[in-house]
Amino acid sequence: MNKYLRIFYKLLLLLLIIPSTALSHHSRAEFNQRLAPVELEGILTKVYWRNPHTEFDLLVVNADGSEVTWKVEAWGGPTTFSPQGVERDMFVVGERIKFLGWVSSRQERFFGSTNALLESGLETVLHFTADPVWSDNYVGGTEKAIRFGDIIPDTEEQNLGIFRNWVYAGTGQQTRDWPYTAETQEIRLQFDPLYSDVDNCRAPGMPVPMNPPLDNEFIEIDDNTIQLNAGYFSTTRYIHLNVPDNQTPPEPSPLGYSVGHWEGNTLHIETTRINYPYFDVRMAPQSKNVRVLETYTLSEDQSRLDYKYTVIDHITFTRPATLTRVYLAIDEPYKTYGCDDQV
Template structure:
């Protein structure tokens, strides 16, 4: 998020809130912290919000040096051929590649071209009457907990474009996310009755190996939203995930299936590949409200 101070035709200062693509995506394309400094006089092109005044999705930022930063989804420059973040080769941190036998236990990032399932609009689903009534009363800005930097629960945390890392702890697998600094725990040897496990936003996840596929079932979730567009979620929701390591071990095929009969007429499934990029790391999100 960037704040940009401008002056309108009456000489009054207006402070715009600019948002771009995920920071990890920008880093991967060479747009690094420090390229834009506080106090820089810049030009910006993007898409102004039709719902919030002085908010914009930024695509192009022209620096005082004449270099253009492509900070959104555009890949062609708007202001200058001297650009960073467009069609230039990706820049990755210098790091020793993980050993070939690390399997799933490394850092993965969702491949490009796959729109997150959690941004699907409510009208795209067949909802129960109670769920439809909830959607009708939802206020995007007043009711969205993510705007207050509250960590998303399951399954909303899955599918984001930021890096995630699997860490093997034997009886558990830790799944760390850059987005909102979320950490999930997957229990590999848990014989407890799920009914005895307390409800929580991330729920209770139990995993097992099916060949090269990690199968994870999650229930006991009390996160109130399915996705990030105001769809409700009941405590009856049941989530099944499959993380399949492909033969060359450079990609995971991911599948998530959600069942919540109090909200949907049927099951909801989304699939996307995750790729391994040597040097990719899980950074610190550090969401704060000012």
């Protein structure tokens, strides 16, 4: 048996042993958004209210009278929907519903949706950067994702500093500059969710948990340790303060080793010793020498937190990559965003 045939059989075996639940979360690449979106209408038969993508079973009647079931996947899940007013009880099994989106290029009767029109006439926007298309009576979307209008407590009176849960300020409050090398761009173009940690519900390493605009919660463990909870895949990091110069660092790990210090109202963090091969969910490669420099700057009235990271890795980028984001001290409990099976 030649080596190519052996490789083929190994790949075939891999496809056979991967459980179907591992592919319940999908890459957006299978939906060709360069094409105009289409409508898909039918009777809602089941709702899978879960992260990272809520799914629906839809009974559709074909032109010849035959019935088929489509799987419809929303662009987001409960964690992103709830702050925008999109709730589980709006989707009533047995009622007619119309979705807007794209047919999958990979799977039969699979549909990615950004908008849904309910039988009641209410439109639900299922993507936090999308807008309503059918109705002025709607919830969700770009406008509802801006949180500056939310009620913010008297943060000066509370005097919690950074040690609380922080909520993303919403659409438009993030910048990103990821100057991939030509080689990295080519690798990302070949991305296949079959082999992706995130699409197969495996928690990623740094800096992937910091890429999505989700909750950040800070907990003071002691004078030398800060616990940082990032909502993506319920990630827990530890920031080590007052580290002696002669201290032996730990072995490399997926989340790396984070050392921090304060300069005024700004927490500076440097993370090294990252043993994780990818920079992002599309499996852009990163080296073991990658460095992640982060700053969290607290406003004078303690109501706002400005975040910035700089990722330095010549394998991935032509120059240092940056991301900035604004968080607000809205009194909401810390929310996670990973894989779960709520129905």
